[in-house]
Amino acid sequence: xxxxxxxxxxxxxxxxRRADLFNKELSIYTVEDLLGHYPYRYVDRSRFYKxxxxxxxxxxxxxxxxxxQFEKIGTGHKQRLTAIFSDGENVIELIWFKGVRFILDxxxxxxxxxxxxxxxxFNRKYNxxxxxxxxxxxxxxxxxxxxxxxxxxxxxxxxxxxxxxAIQKILYPVIKKIESGIPETIPTSIxxxxxxxxLTESLVNIHFPKNSEALxxxxxxxxxxxxxxxxxxxxRQTHWRDNTFKGFIFSKVGDYFNTFFNEHLPFELTGAQxxxxxxxxxxxxxxxxxxxxxxxxVGSGKTLVALMVMLxxxxxxxxxxxxxxxxxxxxxxxxxxTEMLDGMDVKVALITGSTKKKEREVIHADLLSGxxxxxxxTHALIEDTVQFKNLGLVIxxxxxxxxxxxxSKLWGKNVQPPHVLVxxxxxxxxxxxMTLYGDLSVSVIDELPPGRKPIQxxxxxxxxxxxxxxxxxxxxxxGRQVYVVYPLIQESEAMDFRNLEEGYEFMKEVFPxxxxxxxxxxxxxxxxxxxxxxxxxxxxxxxxxxxxxEVGVNVPNASVMVIESAERFGLSQLxxxxxxVGRGAKQSYCILLTGVELSKTTRKRMEIMTRxxxxxxxxxxxxxxxxxxxxxxxxxxxxxxELKIADLAKDGQMLEIARNAAMDxxxxxxxxxxDEYKMLAVQLKKMKTNTINWGAIS
Ligand code: ADP
Ligand code: MG
Numbered sequence: 123x124x125x126x127x128x129x130x131x132x133x134x135x136x137x138x139r140r141a142d143l144f145n146k147e148l149s150i151y152t153v154e155d156l157l158g159h160y161p162y163r164y165v166d167r168s169r170f171y172k173x174x175x176x177x178x179x180x181x182x183x184x185x186x187x188x189x190x191q192f193e194k195i196g197t198g199h200k201q202r203l204t205a206i207f208s209d210g211e212n213v214i215e216l217i218w219f220k221g222v223r224f225i226l227d228x229x230x231x232x233x234x235x236x237x238x239x240x241x242x243x244f245n246r247k248y249n250x251x252x253x254x255x256x257x258x259x260x261x262x263x264x265x266x267x268x269x270x271x272x273x274x275x276x277x278x279x280x281x282x283x284x285x286x287x288a289i290q291k292i293l294y295p296v297i298k299k300i301e302s303g304i305p306e307t308i309p310t311s312i313x314x315x316x317x318x319x320x321l322t323e324s325l326v327n328i329h330f331p332k333n334s335e336a337l338x339x340x341x342x343x344x345x346x347x348x349x350x351x352x353x354x355x356x357x358r359q360t361h362w363r364d365n366t367f368k369g370f371i372f373s374k375v376g377d378y379f380n381t382f383f384n385e386h387l388p389f390e391l392t393g394a395q396x397x398x399x400x401x402x403x404x405x406x407x408x409x410x411x412x413x414x415x416x417x418x419x420v421g422s423g424k425t426l427v428a429l430m431v432m433l434x435x436x437x438x439x440x441x442x443x444x445x446x447x448x449x450x451x452x453x454x455x456x457x458x459x460t461e462m463l464d465g466m467d468v469k470v471a472l473i474t475g476s477t478k479k480k481e482r483e484v485i486h487a488d489l490l491s492g493x494x495x496x497x498x499x500t501h502a503l504i505e506d507t508v509q510f511k512n513l514g515l516v517i518x519x520x521x522x523x524x525x526x527x528x529x530s531k532l533w534g535k536n537v538q539p540p541h542v543l544v545x546x547x548x549x550x551x552x553x554x555x556m557t558l559y560g561d562l563s564v565s566v567i568d569e570l571p572p573g574r575k576p577i578q579x580x581x582x583x584x585x586x587x588x589x590x591x592x593x594x595x596x597x598x599x600x601g602r603q604v605y606v607v608y609p610l611i612q613e614s615e616a617m618d619f620r621n622l623e624e625g626y627e628f629m630k631e632v633f634p635x636x637x638x639x640x641x642x643x644x645x646x647x648x649x650x651x652x653x654x655x656x657x658x659x660x661x662x663x664x665x666x667x668x669x670x671x672e673v674g675v676n677v678p679n680a681s682v683m684v685i686e687s688a689e690r691f692g693l694s695q696l697x698x699x700x701x702x703v704g705r706g707a708k709q710s711y712c713i714l715l716t717g718v719e720l721s722k723t724t725r726k727r728m729e730i731m732t733r734x735x736x737x738x739x740x741x742x743x744x745x746x747x748x749x750x751x752x753x754x755x756x757x758x759x760x761x762x763x764e765l766k767i768a769d770l771a772k773d774g775q776m777l778e779i780a781r782n783a784a785m786d787x788x789x790x791x792x793x794x795x796x797d798e799y800k801m802l803a804v805q806l807k808k809m810k811t812n813t814i815n816w817g818a819i820s
Pocket of ligand 2: 424425519
């Protein structure tokens with residue numbers, strides 16, 4: 123009996139029409155798929171409540187009692203029906219907005235019923251809207267009474283009577299049938315080692331829990347399985363990659379690096395920078411291709427690390443490239459790096475969308491001949507026409523903006539894939555990193571250059587704007603510069619754009635004596651560049667912008683970041699924006715402006731921002747508040763990201779255990795050929811491609 127080939131169509135109560143709904147709405151085709159459609163919630167129906175016990179935070183309750191009276195209120199479309207229901211001691215109101223006639227026909231005063239529903243408090247009295255009502259005889263058989271599962275369905279399914287209850291009915295006989303045992307999907311040794319519930323029992327109990335302990339063990343097992351297979355998949359691909367591709371060996375630290383280190387380094391490296399450079403150097407001599415993720419908060423000095431490891435590539439006769447997500451940032455990297463290398467004989471070039479054709483051709487020729495050594499640019503860099511003589515190292519800055527496909531293109535730029543260093547300023551919670559970038563080694567810069575004063579962050583309501591303007595004036599008069607950032611979200615682009623322009627006009631009126639730059643995504647690159655440059659050089663004191671300035675821009679003299687409509691930004695984006703200030707020696711400030719009416723999670727976001735500057739703490743909080751699917755970087759990475767039962771925000775420890783177990787397995791049997799582990803290879807193969815091509819993420 124292979125459940126993965128049994129079409130649900132043939133299950134009692136399904137048939138072709140419902141099967142079609144299952145297929146289209148939930149991608150459920152086989153009995154195995156259906157068994158994998160776990161309930162999202164359970165309701166304890168093992169006991170009857172007394173009305174005196176009710177509180178509002180109870181999700182669902184069931185109460186035994188009698189209807190004392192009905193009352194129809196209103197007429198026609200607006201009609202509703204209420205009933206007073208008594209458990210013998212207290213009463214509660216039942217309310218129906220639909221099906222009034224049906225209810226009155228069906229249910230009788232004075233008969234004993236079991237009602238079931240969610241109590242809500244209204245006018246200091248409890249009521250239940252549209253309760254389920256059953257006669258005592260109608261109650262499910264005792265073995266179904268315990269926990270009642272609730273299944274996700276869609277609007278379309280519900281309209282066709284394929285609701286949670288219907289799914290429960292379809293599943294019940296299936297579960298009865300598998301109770302005698304189905305093949306295990308995790309090797310016995312692992313089941314024993316971690317004392318996991320077996321698959322059969324887990325599936326039985328995830329759908330129809332015998333009790334809360336059995337449910338909890340079933341959940342543990344299924345979470346473990348999900349995480350274990352993800353990790354096994356990632357690690358196996360990594361293993362395959364390591365064994366398939368050789369890596370260039372950069373054994374030398376030579377003149378380029380040493381000259382820079384001894385004569386050009388503008389400041390002492392931080393301890394964290396030194397450590398990370400060491401970690402990368404160690405990768406360079408293993409003979410394997412490096413795939414490393416460098417996480418470092420905004421302003422932690424990643425560019426310098428990038429430059430120094432590129433010099434090592436040069437020392438070994440290789441070329442290096444540095445890719446940035448935006449033109450502004452690429453320009454800035456180019457400026458910073460050429461300045462730092464001033465006086466050294468290194469050929470650095472820049473390619474972006476606005477590089478002229480002639481100039482581009484020269485650069486292309488240089489790269490092909492090997493004369494060009496370091497190339498900096500946007501994704502224009504990875505166009506097919508760009509060819510290298512000997513590309514050895516690729517550095518990708520602010521990685522979450524590059525799609526997987528774009529990154530993998532780089533691999534073909536040499537006969538052997540170059541080393542890859544991915545740098546991100548959006549710290550990723552460890553659990554996410556292990557899952558999204560599980561095949562990358564991770565380095566962390568967890569220390570800011572000395573002398574930085576922590577940015578002070580304040581949350582102001584818009585009503586305080588006037589006071590804020592006074593503060594901005596004071597800062598500018600002291601020689602500082604100010605950013606004012608407006609949200610720009612695609613669906614309301616026109617409106618946001620107006621806000622930005624109005625904001626600009628407003629600032630011009632308020633500060634006629636100051637010069638103001640404006641930058642937004644609709645500008646021509648040259649125009650954008652001009653405004654940006656004026657702010658960088660200090661010619662303009664204010665920068666009014668959309669989030670195009672979010673990434674990387676470095677103006678140490680800027681000391682205030684004002685974020686308009688801050689409620690519309692996610693946590694990590696707010697943190698990124700804040701990182702534009704606090705780069706110089708002067709005290710910096712971040713002001714979050716919002717309206718007065720804020721949701722609970724928005725309030726929480728503001729609270730976190732004002733409390734901490736720690737990017738890792740913020741990313742963890744972000745994960746908790748929004749769930750992994752919404753985390754910036756996850757979405758942009760183009761990875762469809764949905765776990766069935768495990769939760770990366772909460773199951774970090776389990777993930778760690780699962781990853782270690784997977785490592786263990788691969789250490790013992792990398793090919794998964796032994797009797798014990800060959801089932802794993804079979805399972806991996808079966809894993810649908812709705813999961814992810816993890817191996818391509820590098
Ligand atoms: P990020 O990690 O956000 O890309 P940058 O590389 O732009 O950070 O560095 C931020 C600023 O810190 C730059 O002005 C850079 O010159 C400076 N910086 C980098 N490393 C050090 C250091 N070790 N000591 C002092 N300043 C440093
Ligand atoms: Mg940077």
